[in-house]
Amino acid sequence: MLNDIQKHILQAVADMAQIPDGAVNIRTDGQKAFRQNSEHIAITSKQDKDGIDIRIAPGTKDESVHIPVVLTQSGFHDMVYNDFFVGEGADVTIVAGCGIHNCGDCDSEHDGIHTFYVGKNAKVRYIEKHYGEGEGRGKRVLNPQTVLYLEEGAQVTLETSQIRGVDDTKRYTRAELNGADAEITVQEKLLTHGAQNAVSEMDIILNGKNTKTQVISRSVAQEDSTQVFYPRVQGNNACFGHVQCDSIIMGDAKVRSIPEIACNHVDASLIHEAAIGKIAGEQILKLMTLGLSHEEAEQKILDGFLR
Amino acid sequence: MLELRNVSYQAAGENGPVGILRDINLCIEDKRFLVITGPNGGGKTTLAKIIMGIYQPTQGQILWNGTDITGLSISERAKLGIAYGFQQPPRFKGLKVRDLLSIAAGQPLSHDAACAYLTRVGLCARDYLERDVDTSLSGGEVKRVEIATVLARQSALMIFDEPEAGIDLWSFARLTETFRDLHDEKKSTILIISHQERIIRLADEILLVSGGQLAARGPVEEIYPKIMQQTVTGCNLLEVDKKC
Numbered sequence: 001m002l003n004d005i006q007k008h009i010l011q012a013v014a015d016m017a018q019i020p021d022g023a024v025n026i027r028t029d030g031q032k033a034f035r036q037n038s039e040h041i042a043i044t045s046k047q048d049k050d051g052i053d054i055r056i057a058p059g060t061k062d063e064s065v066h067i068p069v070v071l072t073q074s075g076f077h078d079m080v081y082n083d084f085f086v087g088e089g090a091d092v093t094i095v096a097g098c099g100i101h102n103c104g105d106c107d108s109e110h111d112g113i114h115t116f117y118v119g120k121n122a123k124v125r126y127i128e129k130h131y132g133e134g135e136g137r138g139k140r141v142l143n144p145q146t147v148l149y150l151e152e153g154a155q156v157t158l159e160t161s162q163i164r165g166v167d168d169t170k171r172y173t174r175a176e177l178n179g180a181d182a183e184i185t186v187q188e189k190l191l192t193h194g195a196q197n198a199v200s201e202m203d204i205i206l207n208g209k210n211t212k213t214q215v216i217s218r219s220v221a222q223e224d225s226t227q228v229f230y231p232r233v234q235g236n237n238a239c240f241g242h243v244q245c246d247s248i249i250m251g252d253a254k255v256r257s258i259p260e261i262a263c264n265h266v267d268a269s270l271i272h273e274a275a276i277g278k279i280a281g282e283q284i285l286k287l288m289t290l291g292l293s294h295e296e297a298e299q300k301i302l303d304g305f306l307r
Numbered sequence: 308m309l310e311l312r313n314v315s316y317q318a319a320g321e322n323g324p325v326g327i328l329r330d331i332n333l334c335i336e337d338k339r340f341l342v343i344t345g346p347n348g349g350g351k352t353t354l355a356k357i358i359m360g361i362y363q364p365t366q367g368q369i370l371w372n373g374t375d376i377t378g379l380s381i382s383e384r385a386k387l388g389i390a391y392g393f394q395q396p397p398r399f400k401g402l403k404v405r406d407l408l409s410i411a412a413g414q415p416l417s418h419d420a421a422c423a424y425l426t427r428v429g430l431c432a433r434d435y436l437e438r439d440v441d442t443s444l445s446g447g448e449v450k451r452v453e454i455a456t457v458l459a460r461q462s463a464l465m466i467f468d469e470p471e472a473g474i475d476l477w478s479f480a481r482l483t484e485t486f487r488d489l490h491d492e493k494k495s496t497i498l499i500i501s502h503q504e505r506i507i508r509l510a511d512e513i514l515l516v517s518g519g520q521l522a523a524r525g526p527v528e529e530i531y532p533k534i535m536q537q538t539v540t541g542c543n544l545l546e547v548d549k550k551c
Contacts, residue, residue: 218400218401246400280397282393282397283397283399285361285381285397286393286396286397287410288380288381288382288385289359289361289381289382289385289390289391289393290385290407290410290411290456290460291382291385291386291410291411291413291460292382292410293380293382294382300402300406300410301399301401301402303401304399304400304401304402304403304406305400305401306401307401
């Protein structure tokens with residue numbers, strides 16, 4: 001069914017050495033390659049456009065969803081709409097992720113638009129890895145959009161990472177916390193190198209009473225790469241939000257971090273912190289006193305930072 | 308054996324080079340426990356960092372077990388058995404206590420092995436092993452993790468730079484026990500920069516460093532009373548060439 005390159009990419013983006021339990025949908029080069037449903041999770045193809053609907057029944061526990069995407073045809077442009085309907089009280093882990101293997105000279109691109117409707121008191125952990133490889137001159141481009149609507153008491157953790165290989169990315173995340181006591185945590189990890197560009201834009205809108213958000217963005221920009229971050233949090237009710245952006249800059253890279261917090265309610269409490277800097281010399285020295293070379297010390301620091 | 312021959316160190320100052328260390332000659336036999344003490348700004352930390360290779364001397368030679376290590380890097384010296392605990396250790400976003408201990412030991416450590424090192428500095432592995440060594444730890448906690456990493460090196464020469472700084476009374480008592488045990492085990496040479504009598508009393512000898520020079524050296528029972536006697540009115544021992 002899958003060739004070795006596709007299997008390798010599945011392993012990289014979804015830790016899938018084999019088909020996992022739970023609901024699974026594998027998309028390769030714009031086609032459905034594999035699908036299975038689980039007891040309380042049903043995946044169906046959309047009729048009006050490319051993509052799938054993932055329906056998670058209320059109260060679903062201990063079931064997972066894996067929906068990785070693999071692109072191996074150079075020059076292929078893939079656009080997909082995936083909608084998640086998470087029923088009340090469900091508690092699920094969703095593993096997405098996209099890997100591009102481009103060994104040709106044409107650009108390969110995947111634009112995934114994921115929309116989540118998270119029901120009352122439901123819990124979602126969403127893990128998304130992006131990865132690129134291949135020796136071709138064609139670019140590997142990934143432009144993910146993640147849109148979330150959270151009802152009362154819903155809790156979402158987004159863990160997104162892009163570590164190496166993606167030439168161009170424009171990431172947009174929008175979360176509307178409409179129900180009271182809803183919470184979202186966003187953990188973003190990004191490493192760019194060579195001449196890569198990454199833009200990450202985020203709007204977290206805290207509409208419900210006592211809603212909370214924590215945004216932790218960590219990035220490393222190496223060589224000639226560029227990164228821009230726009231994390232924005234809006235508090236429209238009694239709420240709490242904390243945005244923390246940390247970037248390590250290396251070589252001739254350029255990083256811009258433009259956090260914005262907007263309070264439109266007297267009981268909204270929002271904080272942002274942003275820091276960009278090179279690896280502290282003292283950290284390298286410390287690890288060298290433990291027997292690591294300069295290069296090994298640097299790598300350990302980066303690995304830990306992006307873990 | 309550690310030997311320093313005519314070691315000097317100059318740093319760039321506003322009005323030209325400033326002498327931080329001047330012509331230090333020093334020989335430390337294996338398995339000895341020495342405390343380096345002296346006034347602030349006298350050159351103690353610089354001396355320790357020169358031994359570790361963090362600073363390069365502008366003049367002189369450093370020999371470790373007969374080998375000239377003056378031109379060796381920090382990591383090369385670490386691999387030859389020299390370890391150094393920073394006075395103000397750095398923090399790491401994303402590196403856990405377990406990571407630092409494993410790097411120090413040169414291999415992934417089992418829970419029990421890591422626990423043994425942390426216990427020696429008064430930390431409980433259950434509470435600390437998976438903690439990030441970042442700003443969530445207090446100054447005293449980071450300092451104790453730092454000392455644990457030096458212990459995990461199991462080096463032939465262990466240098467600790469003011470290990471007591473920032474540490475509470477209870478943890479300090481535990482730490483002095485650890486230094487005493489280390490000395491009793493007679494596996495390593497111990498060099499501690501300290502101003503604390505409880506640590507000084509554990510040592511075989513005191514090195515008094517002042518004004519960038521070795522102002523005095525001798526057994527604790529001989530040197531320490533002299534320092535204490537003269538600190539109130541001004542210490543003659545701190546005078547070098549009739550200059551203080």
